[in-house]
Structure formats: structure tokens, C-alpha cells
Amino acid sequence: MKQLPIKGLQKTSLVDFPGKICATVFLGGCNFRCGYCYNKELVLEVQAKPTISEEEILSFLERRKKVLDGVCITGGEPTIHKDCFKIAKYAHDKGLQVGMLTNAARFDIPLALESFRYIRLGVDAHEDELYQIVKGTTEGTFAKTERNCANLIAERNNSGRTLPRIGVKHLIGRKNAPYLKELVAWAWDLSGDYVHFKAEH
Numbered sequence: 001m002k003q004l005p006i007k008g009l010q011k012t013s014l015v016d017f018p019g020k021i022c023a024t025v026f027l028g029g030c031n032f033r034c035g036y037c038y039n040k041e042l043v044l045e046v047q048a049k050p051t052i053s054e055e056e057i058l059s060f061l062e063r064r065k066k067v068l069d070g071v072c073i074t075g076g077e078p079t080i081h082k083d084c085f086k087i088a089k090y091a092h093d094k095g096l097q098v099g100m101l102t103n104a105a106r107f108d109i110p111l112a113l114e115s116f117r118y119i120r121l122g123v124d125a126h127e128d129e130l131y132q133i134v135k136g137t138t139e140g141t142f143a144k145t146e147r148n149c150a151n152l153i154a155e156r157n158n159s160g161r162t163l164p165r166i167g168v169k170h171l172i173g174r175k176n177a178p179y180l181k182e183l184v185a186w187a188w189d190l191s192g193d194y195v196h197f198k199a200e201h
Contacts, residue, residue, distance in 0.1 A: 004083050005029060005076075006052040007042055009060065013072065017099040017118055018165075020069035025057060027084060030077040032103055033136030034124075036173050036200045042076040058090055070097035070117070079107040088115040099164075103135070105145045109152050116164045120196070121149050124170050126179060126186035134175050153192050166192045173200035 008026030016024045028046035037043060071091040078084040079102050088098040099118035112119060125131035131142035153166050168187035187195040
């Protein structure tokens with residue numbers, strides 16, 4: 001089985017998993033090229049950064065399972081690695097809750113609903129042209145992302161579940177700031193649990 005490109009571990013975070021003390025695992029690589037990316041080295045310089053073994057991550061979670069409430073998996077973009085769910089399953093088996101930060105462009109919906117208790121969808125746009133500008137994507141990618149977000153939330157809601165908690169995050173910069181009203185309306189129409197805004201730094 002291919003080794004996961006685990007490129008970082010934040011041993012304690014109070015912000016990546018709302019209401020929880022968590023560890024954050026960073027996977028290298030991404031399918032987008034966002035101009036404002038705050039983890040550019042995980043996208044553009046993946047090979048230059050040392051890889052942390054899965055064994056080291058699992059050993060850490062074993063040692064810290066009585067201290068941590070959960071684990072957050074992010075990147076880069078975690079869903080481009082099918083085996084990212086291995087960490088989720090291990091953490092879940094140890095009694096830890098698992099969250100994921102994703103751009104929502106691709107994932108296995110049934111597996112995501114089973115694996116995570118918190119999913120934050122980083123979208124940053126409400127239509128295709130703006131999406132191409134802020135995400136560095138090609139025409140038509142927004143429609144796929146929008147469909148994934150809608151299907152994920154609809155399948156969760158239709159199943160009668162309350163978990164995972166699913167919300168949309170918009171990172172706001174100069175290019176999408178004029179569209180705040182539209183960004184809120186788009187996200188709210190998905191019928192998720194919340195809309196979160198964060199200013200680009």
C-alpha cells in the first residue's frame with residue numbers, strides 16, 4: 001500500500017476542530033492552486049519536505065488518546081489520497097473524533113459520512129468564473145464542487161443523521177470580498193450547519 005505523504009503534525013490545536021482539543025495531520029499535495037494558500041509548501045514543495053511515517057502518527061495518537069478529543073486531517077488536500085481514511089479509522093477506533101478540512105472537489109461521500117464527525121468545505125466562491133480566479137481551477141470545476149457539497153449535505157440530512165457536522169468556509173480576500181452577500185446566500189442554500197468566514201492574511 002502506498003505511503004501517505006504526511007508532511008506535518010500539529011500536536012495540539014484549539015481551532016481546527018470546533019469545540020475540541022485536536023491534533024492536526026497535514027497531507028502533501030493538492031489539486032488546486034489557490035493564490036492565497038497558507039500552506040503553499042505542502043502544494044508546491046511537497047518532495048522537499050520530509051515525510052512522517054504513518055507508524056509515527058499512529059503511535060502519537062495512541063500515546064495522546066486520553067488527552068486529545070479528536071484529530072483533524074487537512075493538507076494540501078487530503079481527499080486526493082484515498083488512504084487518508086486509514087488515519088480516520090484508526091483514530092475513530094481509539095475513541096477519537098475525526099474532522100476533515102477539504103476543498104470538496106472530490107471525495108467518496110458514503111465513506112466521508114462514515115469516517116468523519118466534522119467536515120469543513122473550503123469553497124471561497126459562489127459561481128464558476130470567481131472560482132477559477134480564486135482557486136486557480138479550470139472552467140466547469142465549480143459545478144463539480146457545488147454538486148459534491150450539495151450531495152454530501154443532502155445525503156447526511158436525508159439519512160436522519162446529525163453528524164458529521166458540515167459547514168462551508170469562505171476565505172475572504174480582495175477578489176471575492178465584493179461578493180459577500182452572494183457567498184452567504186450560496187452557502188446557506190446548501191442547508192449545511194454553518195457558514196464561516198475568515199480573512200485572507
